[in-house]
Amino acid sequence: MSYDVHITRAGPFGTMTIGGEFFNWIDEEDSVPFKYTEGRITVSSADDYVIHKLKEVAAGLGAIVQGDEGEIY
Numbered sequence: 001m002s003y004d005v006h007i008t009r010a011g012p013f014g015t016m017t018i019g020g021e022f023f024n025w026i027d028e029e030d031s032v033p034f035k036y037t038e039g040r041i042t043v044s045s046a047d048d049y050v051i052h053k054l055k056e057v058a059a060g061l062g063a064i065v066q067g068d069e070g071e072i073y
Helices: 048-061
Strands: 002-011 014-026 031-037 040-042
Antiparallel strands (some): 002 014
16 A cells, blocks of 8 residues: 555546545555545445455454445445
8 A cells, every 4th residue: 555645536527636645555457545534544436346455454453344325344
């Protein structure tokens, strides 16, 4: 994982930079930004592969992984 104070992503309407504390999980194919805000770590559009990684990180922190609808993974 790497740490940064902003993240920049290219989209269909241009490039966007978002400020904050980001921990980027980088694997062979992609980078997944984990954003830390007020004691919470959030990830946008997490698929099963990312949720598995979230659970690994949460276990190390003594935390839980909770979805947008309140579901616990």
